[in-house]
Amino acid sequence: MSGAGSPQPAAADPGRVAVVIPTIGRPQLRVLLSALIQSVPADVPVLVVDDSAGGVLADSALLSEFGADLALQLLHSGSRGPAAARNVGWRAVAADWIAFLDDDVVVSPRWYHELCADLSGLPPQVHGSQAVIEVPLPLHRRPTDFERGTAGLAGARWITADLAYRRTALAAVNGFDERFPRAFREDSDLALRVEDAGGRLVLGARRTKHPVRPADWATSLRQQAGNADDALMWRLHGRDWRQRAAAHRGRLPGHLLTVALAALALTGRSRLRRLPLLGWLAAWLEFSLRRIAPGPRTPREVLGMLATSALIPPAAVGHRLAGEWRWRHVRPAAPAAVLFDRDDTLVRDVPYNGDPNAVEPMPGARAAVRRLRRAGVPTAVISNQSGVGRGLLREDQVAAVNDEIDRRLGPFHGWFVCPHTDADG
Numbered sequence: 001m002s003g004a005g006s007p008q009p010a011a012a013d014p015g016r017v018a019v020v021i022p023t024i025g026r027p028q029l030r031v032l033l034s035a036l037i038q039s040v041p042a043d044v045p046v047l048v049v050d051d052s053a054g055g056v057l058a059d060s061a062l063l064s065e066f067g068a069d070l071a072l073q074l075l076h077s078g079s080r081g082p083a084a085a086r087n088v089g090w091r092a093v094a095a096d097w098i099a100f101l102d103d104d105v106v107v108s109p110r111w112y113h114e115l116c117a118d119l120s121g122l123p124p125q126v127h128g129s130q131a132v133i134e135v136p137l138p139l140h141r142r143p144t145d146f147e148r149g150t151a152g153l154a155g156a157r158w159i160t161a162d163l164a165y166r167r168t169a170l171a172a173v174n175g176f177d178e179r180f181p182r183a184f185r186e187d188s189d190l191a192l193r194v195e196d197a198g199g200r201l202v203l204g205a206r207r208t209k210h211p212v213r214p215a216d217w218a219t220s221l222r223q224q225a226g227n228a229d230d231a232l233m234w235r236l237h238g239r240d241w242r243q244r245a246a247a248h249r250g251r252l253p254g255h256l257l258t259v260a261l262a263a264l265a266l267t268g269r270s271r272l273r274r275l276p277l278l279g280w281l282a283a284w285l286e287f288s289l290r291r292i293a294p295g296p297r298t299p300r301e302v303l304g305m306l307a308t309s310a311l312i313p314p315a316a317v318g319h320r321l322a323g324e325w326r327w328r329h330v331r332p333a334a335p336a337a338v339l340f341d342r343d344d345t346l347v348r349d350v351p352y353n354g355d356p357n358a359v360e361p362m363p364g365a366r367a368a369v370r371r372l373r374r375a376g377v378p379t380a381v382i383s384n385q386s387g388v389g390r391g392l393l394r395e396d397q398v399a400a401v402n403d404e405i406d407r408r409l410g411p412f413h414g415w416f417v418c419p420h421t422d423a424d425g
Contacts, residue, residue, distance in 0.1 A: 021048050049075045105162060160190075227317075
């Protein structure tokens with residue numbers, strides 16, 4: 001084993017790597033950069049992107065403090081959010097892999113070595129590798145509501161607290177979507193788009209700690225702004241986006257009911273106000289107790305939970321409605337084209353079929369192709385017809401069958417037929 005301060009063994013080379021750290025000037029940034037000095041070779045680019053309002057980082061001070069030990073570059077993104085800051089970072093450097101780190105994570109002295117071990121030898125279809133995220137919680141007491149929420153990052157999928165992407169994958173999907181203005185859902189959106197483009201993301205073996213940031217009583221209230229981002233995710237990725245992103249459903253349906261009960265209690269006739277008021281009180285107490293019971297239950301925590309449990313439902317619903325209105329015209333991006341197999345996809349498989357009269361569409365095929373045509377998505381058919389190479393079919397017979405399929409299900413924009421056998425190479 002290497003002793004403290006001894007050089008680390010050479011890491012397997014996954015290709016050129018750059019490190020991108022968006023920041024709003026938290027003090028933990030210097031802690032992270034100090035740790036990277038112990039981990040990252042001096043020729044690896046480390047790009048710190050200042051996204052604070054007005055650019056609070058003193059560039060000269062940071063360079064003089066860390067520039068001698070790191071290939072440090074300081075950039076500014078104009079306070080446009082972490083998505084924009086990460087885009088500024090990765091677009092400013094040529095590297096095979098871009099390793100994104102949050103400015104408040106804690107990495108080990110072997111972090112870069114472990115990163116390279118995770119990335120080396122990955123097949124081309126793997127476009128990203130996430131670290132195992134650990135969230136340290138207090139040992140001397142029960143965690144607060146906010147601490148428990150942060151602990152959920154440990155099981156989150158594809159969060160950019162420590163996640164490396166191939167630069168080609170970022171370029172293919174045009175990086176992070178800057179319509180996500182806060183550190184919420186912008187990483188899930190990117191991961192879904194990378195997967196939609198044919199890439200896979202994997203969990204590496206390196207481990208990175210994500211400490212819980214200090215929070216005041218209103219932090220949970222401010223976090224409700226993320227409901228507007230959920231509206232954008234729904235528009236971009238469809239109804240099943242939560243399942244695909246492994247995102248928790250949340251309490252929005254319950255918040256909607258709570259807000260509706262409050263509205264009835266405030267606007268209904270005096271004789272009819274009692275029932276919705278009792279319903280609102282029951283919903284408020286249930287939500288409050290659900291948040292208070294697992295925590296430290298100090299007077300400060302209890303008072304904060306009681307207050308925010310009354311304010312969170314209208315805040316969540318308000319942000320969601322605002323997001324639905326703002327993104328009402330957004331539609332999921334259409335694919336460039338859809339390529340169909342022929343047999344057992346568009347039509348039932350008849351081995352070595354050369355008879356147009358034997359063509360029988362598969363259930364749902366006509367409706368699927370019609371929907372794509374109405375959406376303006378080009379379609380084509382790719383079919384392996386090795387029967388031609390085996391002498392069991394003539395090319396004109398295959399063409400006749402394809403013409404019949406095109407007549408009944410098309411027109412398709414193109415037909416691509418492989419008439420060869422394995423022996424043809």
